[in-house]
Amino acid sequence: MRDADMGVADDAQGGDPAKSSPRERLISAATELLAQSDGKPVSTRQITDLAGVTAPTLYHHFRDKDGLMEAVVARGFEEFVQREGMIERSASPIKDVQRLWDIHVHFGLTHVQLYTLMFGNAGPGRRPVLVEEAEHLLERELGRAAAAGLLSVAPAQAARAVLAANIGVTLMLLADEPDQPLSADDIAGLPLSVQTRDAVLRSVVSDPSVLDDPSRGTPSGQPSYVAAAIALNATLESSHPDQLSGTEMRLFLEWLHRLSNASGGGNGASGEALPPSTPGGR
């Protein structure tokens, strides 16, 4: 066991670094260890050793290990939301909800262990703390939206729907994406996140045009090869598409695949590979 760093409490909270309470040291120790040990579980002994306390101290302040983890998640999410600048609200509550969604995804992807741990222990009556927190924030913003007459359903109902989809998308991205570090701006570019976010949001908003992406205009601004695809499509459809040879199929498939992926998602992400050149014909 290492006795090197007894003064563990290098807490960036800005309070009392040297002699913070054991409770605080336990939370920050768990946070730190959880962030370092990439994915794998962290034992209570590691936590208590790093915090400079012994085992019973943990169980005096928290009911059990899960209780400590809940506290860690709650604090982590709060700090995350605050640091991300969610206190200041924009003019549009809907945009704030969108930002809240992105923050949620970002938090999940940057706190994998914590995030999955919460939903792994979710039981019939055990609502994860993160759910409570996020639902509260969403309800607040959606309450503002409802007050402005922007919602078509009750704020609580809308919050549940948005949060459910938000969690699902986060978990999906978390399982899919390799362990690459991505910034907050990258989140707003993930097609799955943006697409699902606006889909659910559109279902609870009274006027869907609020969500329309200003950067990406009407679909009339399709790139030129869309027109070519249409022409080709029509040509092939007039004849028999089943009679294409295998090679033609393969190539056409790949080309169409890109096309449908690029234009179908409705993602207004910047730096897209598709130039918004206006087609002449059609």
Add this chain to the structure above:
Amino acid sequence: MRDADMGVADDAQGGDPAKSSPRERLISAATELLAQSDGKPVSTRQITDLAGVTAPTLYHHFRDKDGLMEAVVARGFEEFVQREGMIERSASPIKDVQRLWDIHVHFGLTHVQLYTLMFGNAGPGRRPVLVEEAEHLLERELGRAAAAGLLSVAPAQAARAVLAANIGVTLMLLADEPDQPLSADDIAGLPLSVQTRDAVLRSVVSDPSVLDDPSRGTPSGQPSYVAAAIALNATLESSHPDQLSGTEMRLFLEWLHRLSNASGGGNGASGEALPPSTPGGR
């Protein structure tokens, strides 16, 4: 209810009742124990005791405890889907997707421990087996929908969005609802599930009127030819392309090039932008 009491009991699984393989007994024992012990974890010793084998046998057939759990979940979900009558498809692929959604939610609510356990162990590279299974089923049905020209995005993309929301809703219901038994029909009545399901579905469908919500207009305003292109794409995907011949590819390219020039105007863009290797596909 299966063979429970006896240590080495017969298995009604269909093949050899008297001497079913230890592997099978391990899976069914784990399934049963997991269903009985309401939410709390099940130890390997319990499983091996009930299965009538000793510890190393488990690790001979499965990599570790999670491996066994994955097998349990995979089998459970397969059986569930089959029993629910998902083999027969209706006339509308969209309706089948909706039914698949409901089945998913039903499975999650009736297999709490298994469901939460899967997502608790989900890491950066670890895709839960249930995700693979469900995504596969969804992709198949959505592929049919795309072939019928009903989708506005690629089937794979749509499947990911639907599945993400599906998982999120299931987890939310699972944490919220008390441990009451509810039938499959009850699932279709849960507002959160239905609302979110159709919201996401509406975002990937070319014609939202397919879903039973005439009040909302078409926000996406997707041009019809994009749906046609995706439909053609999905149709071609069902067949298997042969080997790639350079001559034919070049011929096909030139053909495509002419067509794009004739109808659209953007000329050379499609020609050189097509490497023969597919980067992301499987």
Add this chain to the structure above:
DNA sequence: AGCTCTTGTATAGCGTTGCTATATCGCCTA
């Protein structure tokens, strides 16, 4: 037959886990 290789199961036990029964320390109140 004899031999080895593979597959499957059992014996016994290692190291670690979450957690606790009990005791001690220090502080506040009276």
Add this chain to the structure above:
DNA sequence: TAGGCGATATAGCAACGCTATACAAGAGCT
């Protein structure tokens, strides 16, 4: 000074996932 009380330490339990090793039975080969 005594007593209560919250907080921390000492020591250790029972259970956990997992494994090193050995034994048993069949398959294939010489």
